[in-house]
Amino acid sequence: MSFLELNKVTKIYPNGTKAVHETSMNVENGEFMVFVGPSGCGKSTLLRMIAGLEDITEGYINLDGILINKVDPSDRDVAMVFQNYALYPHMNVYNNLAYGLKNRGISKEDIEKKVNEAAKLLQISEYLQRKPSMLSGGQRQRVAMGRAIVRNPKIFLFDEPLSNLDAKLRIQMRLEIKKLQQKVGVTSIFVTHDQVEAMTLADRLAVINNGLIEQLGTPIEIYNNPKSMFVAGFIGSPQMNFLEGELINKTLTSEGFEINNVTSDFNGPVILGIRPEHMSQTDKGLINLSVDLVEQLGSDNLIYGEIKNKKDFCFRCPGSQIIKKGSKLSLNINDNNYYVFDKSNGNRVN
Amino acid sequence: MIRYFSSNFSHLILLIGIFIMIIPVWLIFASSTHTALIINTQGLQFFLGDKFLENYTKVLLYEGGFFKEITVLKMFLNSFLMATGVAFLSVISSLMTAYVLVYFRVKYATLLFWIIFITILVPLELRIFPTYSVMSTLNLVNSYWGLIIPISASAIATLFFRQFYKTIPDELLESAKLDGANTWRFFIDFLVPLSKTMIVAMFIFMFVFGYNQYLWPILVTSSEQYWTVVMGLKMMSGSIVNKFAFVIMSMIPPVLIIIVLQKYFIKGIFQDK
Numbered sequence: 001m002s003f004l005e006l007n008k009v010t011k012i013y014p015n016g017t018k019a020v021h022e023t024s025m026n027v028e029n030g031e032f033m034v035f036v037g038p039s040g041c042g043k044s045t046l047l048r049m050i051a052g053l054e055d056i057t058e059g060y061i062n063l064d065g066i067l068i069n070k071v072d073p074s075d076r077d078v079a080m081v082f083q084n085y086a087l088y089p090h091m092n093v094y095n096n097l098a099y100g101l102k103n104r105g106i107s108k109e110d111i112e113k114k115v116n117e118a119a120k121l122l123q124i125s126e127y128l129q130r131k132p133s134m135l136s137g138g139q140r141q142r143v144a145m146g147r148a149i150v151r152n153p154k155i156f157l158f159d160e161p162l163s164n165l166d167a168k169l170r171i172q173m174r175l176e177i178k179k180l181q182q183k184v185g186v187t188s189i190f191v192t193h194d195q196v197e198a199m200t201l202a203d204r205l206a207v208i209n210n211g212l213i214e215q216l217g218t219p220i221e222i223y224n225n226p227k228s229m230f231v232a233g234f235i236g237s238p239q240m241n242f243l244e245g246e247l248i249n250k251t252l253t254s255e256g257f258e259i260n261n262v263t264s265d266f267n268g269p270v271i272l273g274i275r276p277e278h279m280s281q282t283d284k285g286l287i288n289l290s291v292d293l294v295e296q297l298g299s300d301n302l303i304y305g306e307i308k309n310k311k312d313f314c315f316r317c318p319g320s321q322i323i324k325k326g327s328k329l330s331l332n333i334n335d336n337n338y339y340v341f342d343k344s345n346g347n348r349v350n
Numbered sequence: 351m352i353r354y355f356s357s358n359f360s361h362l363i364l365l366i367g368i369f370i371m372i373i374p375v376w377l378i379f380a381s382s383t384h385t386a387l388i389i390n391t392q393g394l395q396f397f398l399g400d401k402f403l404e405n406y407t408k409v410l411l412y413e414g415g416f417f418k419e420i421t422v423l424k425m426f427l428n429s430f431l432m433a434t435g436v437a438f439l440s441v442i443s444s445l446m447t448a449y450v451l452v453y454f455r456v457k458y459a460t461l462l463f464w465i466i467f468i469t470i471l472v473p474l475e476l477r478i479f480p481t482y483s484v485m486s487t488l489n490l491v492n493s494y495w496g497l498i499i500p501i502s503a504s505a506i507a508t509l510f511f512r513q514f515y516k517t518i519p520d521e522l523l524e525s526a527k528l529d530g531a532n533t534w535r536f537f538i539d540f541l542v543p544l545s546k547t548m549i550v551a552m553f554i555f556m557f558v559f560g561y562n563q564y565l566w567p568i569l570v571t572s573s574e575q576y577w578t579v580v581m582g583l584k585m586m587s588g589s590i591v592n593k594f595a596f597v598i599m600s601m602i603p604p605v606l607i608i609i610v611l612q613k614y615f616i617k618g619i620f621q622d623k
Contacts, residue, residue, distance in 0.1 A: 053524050074530040086521035090543045099539070103530030147529075 001065060002026035003187055004050070004155065009059035011045050011211075019045040021211045022059065027189065032181050035191045036198035036234070037208035043191045044159055046208070050189065051080050051157050064154050074103070079148035080157040083164060085140045087132035093119075093143050094128040097150045104151075118150040121180070138169050145177070149184060156181070156188040162197065174200060195235050199223070207231045229346035232273050232339055238302060238314050240339070243272045247340060247349070256308040257286045259333075264340055266349040273339035276302065276316040285330035289313060294323055303329070375601075382406075382594035389590050405595045412596075414586055419574040422582065422596065429561055429579040430603060432497045436560030437553045439502035444552070445545070447503075448511035449537055453523065463512060470505045474566060482569055496570045497578075501563060507552045514548055515541065550614050558604045579603075 004027040011020040019042045027033045035043040048054040050061060052073030060069050068076050079100075088096050097115045106114075119125040122142045132140055141161065148156050158177070162170045178201050181188050192198055198205050199219040207214045207222065207230070215222055215231045226232035232240050245254030247270045252259040254272050279287070287307055295302040296319065303315040303323055315331060323329065340350040377394045384399035414420045447466070451459045474481075481500045482491075490496035518541075526536050542549070564580045571577070577585065579600045586596060 051524075051528060053527070073524075073527045074532070078528065080525065080528050082521045082525060084519065084521055086519065086525040088522070088526075088540070090540075090546075099526075099531075100529035103535065147525075151529075 001062075003029040003031075003064060004189075005062040006046075006050075007060050007062070009046070009049060009061060010057050011042070011049060011054060012057045019211050020049070023211075023213055024059075025206060025213065025216060027187060029187055030185050031187055032178070032201060032203040033187075033189045034198045034202035034205040035189065035208055036195060036205055037193065038234070039193055041208045042211035043193075043208045045211075047080075047157050047159055047189060047191045050155070051078050052076050077151075077154045078157055079151055079153040079155075080159060081144045081148055081161045083160045085132075085144040085161075085164075087140060087143055087147075089132055092129050092131055093124060093135070093146075096132065096143055097146050100147065100151045114150050114152075115146075118146045121149065121183075122146045137165050138173065141165065141173055145180070149180075153186065156186050158188065158190040160192055161190075162192070163194075170197075177201065196237060199235065207234055209234075226273075226339065227348050229271055229273065229341040229348075232341070232348075236275055238276050238316070240273045240275050241310075241313050243274070243307075243310055243313075244343070245270050245272045252340065255310050256288070259286070259338070262340060262350055264350040266340070266342060269343040270349065271341040271343050271346070273341060274333060275337065276314040278334050278337035279315050279331045280334055281317065281321075281329055282332045283330060285332040287313075287331040287333075289315060289329040289331055291323060291325055291327050291329060294325055305329070375598075378594050379598050382591055382598055384591060386589040386591045389594075401591065405591050406599070408588075409592050409595045409599065412586065412588065412592070414574070414577065414582060417574055420577045420582070422599075424575065425577050425579045425582040426599075426603065428494075428497075428576060431494055432563070432567070432578055433557045433560035433603070433607075435494065435498035436502050436563075437557040439498060440504040440507055440556045441549055441552050443502060444504050444507035444511050445542070445549070446537075447508045448515055449541060451508075451512055452515040453536075463508075466505050466508055468505075474501065478565070478569060481566075485570055490570075492571050492573045492576060494576075497563075497567055497576065498560075500570075501560065501566060504552075504556060504559075507556065510548060510552060511545060514545055518544065550611050554608055554611050557607050561604050 006023055006025050008022040008024055009020060010018070010022050012018050023046060035046060037043045045054055049056050050063075052068070052071065056069050060067055062068065063076065063078070088099065091099065094115055097118060098111045101111045101114060115128070116125070119128055122145060124139065124142050124146060127135060127139060127143075132143065135143065144161065161177075162173055165173060174197055177190075190197075190201055192201075202219050204216065204218055205222060206216045209230050215227045217225075219235075222231060222235050226235065229242070233242065243254045245252050247262060247264065247266055247268065249267070250260070250262050250264065252262050252270065252272060259272075289303070289305040289307050291303055291305040292312075293304040295304070299319050301317050301319055301321060301323060303317065304312050305315070307313050315329065317323070338350075339348060341347060342349050377396065380398050381389055381395045382405055383402040384395050385401055388395065388399065409422055412422045414422070414425075450456060451463050456462065485491055485496045485500065490499065522540065523536060526540055531539060562580060563578070564584075567576070567578050567581055583593075583596060583600060586593060
């Protein structure tokens, strides 16, 4: 039995909107699970159902062997970090951390010990007497995490906790969350729309679209082996290139080139997906790209250009390679690293 | 230079305003320190006289009414009880009403709120007969509760608290829930401290409102021992200087409550910022 089990969990709002469709998954003890998807895909709703902040319309959720569908949020022993932190503005940091413990009837000495431990872990000991309004964004974030840690819950739930931070701090906090989770070892679920956050934090990640889990797996599995066009487009940066084409008798024709011996029995219109980093320059390659724009990132260059009818086709090459705007490139796909999707439903066919 | 000028100019306007408002009060105060003879023959006095102690002591010891059951001191006590009662009850009732309207899954909460709000449009005078009838049925005529209860539900205070609660982000409630706060704890530990400033402001407002009541106390009490200060002002017999002295004294409680609570009021505002 898994630590957290979701079985055909469904959420239908009173107005009839179906936010989550029969979602089933298991999360193991100590695992860091990330829900990733575009805004409005139902990932937050799913998280809030685990927390008990939304009712479950159908299906059931088991946490640590207990059915929690009808258990009050306060009795579920879960801790949540909110996007805007939701710190208690009228309490100082110490009381923010201590409040949940007080409600559980823990003795004053124990509360003090636990709060001080958590504060030390998060390096917020010197701010304990301050009100949240006197703290910076990063410090508030730490307090919000401290409030979760101090209760030593069964599970941590993070609802896009990094989106209010600036880019640099976000990367730093991302690292700290991962380190902290490994140190404390508490099962965690992290919701984000940022695929970089998802890839870097997750032990496993669930790509969610329109209330459905499109794919569940380790970040590398999902990157290497996306099951659908949606997942392929969502995971990976810059985004995968999609070209229209037709697959007949294992031969794929697209935008002025052909690929033979495609490992698929599918016949009909398809979408060909190629990641920008899965191509290299050769003398007589498959794809002819006329360069419109070069983005130099230092370590890499992102080359955008046109191939026949397709605009903004992206190719990634090492930063040492100097490519000028207006030049023509000839590209080959490395090691057959391409993906073929059924045009009608987006499912992977190769 | 323009700033200097305009700042002086606005001070001038403020001073004129203060002057206009303070002059009548001062005239009454100054006149209350003279003998009745001087007022009756020479009119209101601008300068202080020498009968301050004499006139004010006489008022304090005054016994009013037909049966002499009431003293001025007792009137102050009555008014104080009534005003504090009204202020306490209306702050508590509107805090809780707003809590229910905003945070509970009440069907037609908005409609209910507007029905409460409509009562602002209906003055006390219009509903005075049914209100009296209710109080009479409940046997609360000639009692402090009879003075206090009918005016202790404030639609305006409910409006203020409701609008304030609506600005509190939902995450705060959710976070508190996960921290184990039940319905009651959330109210006591979050909403009450967060609305501290507004509570004080509403308390002042409702205290003055209760203190200034005239028509209702006159209707609901027939016994002299429930006279309030405002009733006493009308009922009091005696010389003009004593009446003036009483007017001045009647101003003290509301002014005092504003001065005392304003300190907390301002402190609250700055703490929350």
